Amino acid sequence: MRFSIFIACAFLFASPTAQARNIVLTNDDGLTSNVVALYRALRHAGHDVVVSVPCTNQSGMSAAISIARPLTPLDRPCLNDAAQAGDPATGMMTRDDLPAGDFHHVDGTPVMALLYGLDVAGMERWGGQPDLVLSGPNEGQNVGAMIMASGTVSNAQLAAVRGIPAMALSAGTNSRGDDLANPLSARIAARVLELIDALEDNAGGGPLLPQGLALNVNFPDTLEGAQWRLTRVGTYMAYRIEFTENMAESASPAMRAMAEARGAQVPPLPGLSFDINRNAPEPGQENDEGVVFRNGIAVSPMQAGYAAASSSAAFVAWQLDDLFAEGE
Structure with missing residues (x-):
């Protein structure tokens, strides 16, 4: 409840100005129109941005990683010619119309791309962790149970577990653009800046989100008249x-x-x-993000990781009291 009130108040008292932040921008789709548009909007607003994305589309990879397997030079070009066959598996993109030094590719999963942005590119840039991780905007919404398979959401979760404020951002599939210039991408980016500014107004120069909290944000296919809505990750299957x-x-x-x-x-x-899913929501599901995102911009608070609430931990302690006592 406290987190929900925090988010609601942020929108009530938003201001048009924002503090410059160090931001790692990542996704699970690779170099896309959405990520380029959001980078440009963030830079225009004065933020310092490091982009680190997978070489190729890695949708549905969740939090997968490749452990103890060195990455070898690319055997094919990255999406949208971000890098070419023969280029290193990680590093700066070689496409010549991208700002030098800001865009990086990783021939791996979404989480691996984020880790590169945090541990290598971001560390070289700032000497420490960023103020914010933005994952997306994804080319397709991530709502309800779908988020378990989402690399977009897993990136935000990993950042939050590390103690970094994070947001998973997802838009409609109509935001795709092979030429990196879908006009809808810029409009989505502008709405993301609204969200950041709203949170900034109440941050007082501190973290944009409380410790252990991340946001799952889903934009509707049509942005005209779309209002911000505080929702929840619920049980309705979109x-x-x-x-x-x-x-x-x-x-x-x-x-x-x-x-x-x-x-x-x-x-x-x-x-x-x-x-x-063409079935109507059941009673109690009307505020699930899987329902709301079709008409509004759904903002759902997420806890970091899998830790249960204190009330749930107390229930388990009561249920297994005899078992735990035996171990003392």
């Missing part, structure tokens, strides 16, 4: 995701249409089926 033994039998109309457009059929192979 998407239907199921494992099926036969993709052809369970394919959604959208999936079938895409296959037909390619002159193909959905193969009878096992895999995940994916479709929009």
Whole structure:
């Protein structure tokens, strides 16, 4: 409740000015129109920004990492020619229309890209951790149970566990742009700056968010008239995701249409089926981010990591009192 009041008050007393912050900007999609637009907006507002993103799209990788396996030079170009085959697996992007020294690629998972931004690029720039980690804006919303698979959200979680204020930012798939110039990206970036300014107004020069708190922020496909809404990571499933033994039998109309457009059929192979959940929310789910994001900008507080609330810990202590006593 205290965190919810904090976020609500931030929007009530927002000001147009903001303190310059050191920011690591990351994602799970690679070099995209959204990340370039947000970088430009942040720099224009006076923030110092280090971008560190995966070489290729890594959506759905959650918090995956490659342990004790050295990264070798690239065997193919990164997304949108951020780097070329033969370039180092990590380092500054070589695309010549990007600001020198600010954009970095990592041939790895989203969490690995963030760690590079924190432990290498950011440390070289600032000699310490940043004031804020922004993950996204993702090319597709991350709501409800979907966040368990999201690299966008996992990056924000990792930063929060490290004690760094963090936000996961997700927009619609209509924000994609192979030319890095989707006009919707700049509009999303402007709304992100609104959020940062609102939090800054109450920060008093200190951290933008309380210790142990991160935000999951989801923008609707259509931004016209979209209002900020304090929501929660709830139980409403905005998407239907199921494992099926036969993709052809369970394919959604959208999936079938895409296959037909390619002159193909959905193969009878096992895999995940994916479709929009068209069921209305159950009572108590009306304020879930999976419902709200379709019309408003959903801002959902998230705890850092998996630690339970003190009330839950007290319940477990009561339930297992005899067991714990035996170990004393």
